[in-house]
Amino acid sequence: MARRVYLHVGAPKTGSTYVQHVLWKNWSALRDAGILLPGSSTAHDQAMADLREVYWRDGDARWTWDRLAAKCRKWSGDVIISNEGLGAATGEQAARAVESLQPAEVHVVVAGRDLWRTFPSTWQQSIRARSAWRFGDFLRAVEAGKFDTFWDNYTAPRMLRRWGDLVPAERRHLVTVPPSGAPHDLLWRRFAGVLGIPDGLCELDVPTSNPSLGAAEAEVLRRVNQALGDRYPLRTPYQKVVQRHLVDAVLKRRPNELKFGVGLERAEWVSDLADQQIKELRDYPCQVVGDLAELRPTGMKQTLIPDDLADAQVLDAAIQTIVGMLGHADALGRRADRHPEEVLSRLGARAAGGVRRRLRHAIRRDPA
The missing domain is CATH 3.40.50 (Rossmann fold)
Known part of the structure; x- marks a missing residue:
């Protein structure tokens, strides 16, 4: 214990x-x-x-x-x-x-x-x-x-x-x-x-x-949530799609230029x-x-206060977010298009590494 x-x-x-x-x-x-x-x-x-x-x-x-x-x-x-x-x-x-x-x-x-x-x-x-x-x-x-x-x-x-x-x-x-x-x-x-x-x-x-997130980015996300309806419910579906591809990949990476607070x-x-x-x-x-x-x-x-943002400010942030998501989608596509041999080579190296780790662990437990 x-x-x-x-x-x-x-x-x-x-x-x-x-x-x-x-x-x-x-x-x-x-x-x-x-x-x-x-x-x-x-x-x-x-x-x-x-x-x-x-x-x-x-x-x-x-x-x-x-x-x-x-x-x-x-x-x-x-x-x-x-x-x-x-x-x-x-x-x-x-x-x-x-x-x-x-x-x-x-x-x-x-x-x-x-x-x-x-x-x-x-x-x-x-x-x-x-x-x-x-x-x-x-x-x-x-x-x-x-x-x-x-x-x-x-x-x-x-x-x-x-x-x-x-x-x-x-x-x-x-x-x-x-x-x-x-x-x-x-x-x-x-x-x-x-x-x-x-x-x-x-x-x-x-x-x-x-x-x-900045005020504009938070407001973009709020409106996206509003528009999603029943799609991508909490918690795992939302994390795998919205959190991963919108929040983490794009919104978090934008400069936090418009800070917001209570007032x-x-x-x-x-x-x-x-x-x-x-x-x-x-x-x-x-x-x-x-x-x-x-x-x-x-x-x-x-x-x-995010509620006081002009529509033009939210629109600009939304357009820049779309541009960021296009870059993110392009990076994912390039990763998926890697040569099959390269992927197999990496998988083989990982498998070999796993075998070595298991052997070392077994030796430590039973050195005889």
Whole structure:
């Protein structure tokens, strides 16, 4: 059985992509140091979907939560499970997860970010998950108390209570996301300190974040989602087609020239909400890594709202997106037209490499 299990459960849009990139890139070094990331990043994602019993779970998924937990039980050192979707689990689902990992010492890790940056990031994430609502409608729904899911699934206080109440106070960890302009590795150093990863063990030369879309690009995607109707439903069909060929291949690669945000007319509202969050978290017994003051927005300034884009701006972005997709389609076609012998040669080299790896593994297990 594992000695300690660190459950990094969210929240989304708090630098989790960067942290996970570092963890998985350094999988071997961590394992040699006695710290296991069981399975793969895909395994963690599939296990999360299984635990939460979400409707969009891939029916062909190989990893379940029980299978991931079984991997943990076979390890004698420390274990890290990281997926920001776990934070949206219900109280019952979270209890099941923690219980399945005991008697290991289970720690819960949640990250928190200021709301001024969280609101636009959350809306954009919903658009990249096939939503089609306007940014203004999203904000008004939160303001009117009609989108309680935002507080449950995208912010630290409720998430921390659902998961943190299941473990002793000394095993609850809140990591605050540093403000803009902070050293790029500060968030990693905070996480590493919680997870017990020694300084210098991991190479940090990885992408720092999941690239954001500009206002025009996000609006193009929103309108595409609206026009899709029932085609390419969540989650796998949408990821294989829209996410892969439109978002990842084209929209993410366009210059983010038109940044967007909440707007100064809501600055006081956002500041009041931040103060409420800080008070709630200050009253909750947990280990804070960073500073709760970082959850208070700074540098608020007037920004563009995607709803206010002129049709000409959206049209221009759509045309440039089509041009980008033509280049992407051309690259895919060239790849498919490679000479058959070249493809077979590569497949043969991979097969030979697989045989060599299996032989080395067999020799290590049974050197005699």
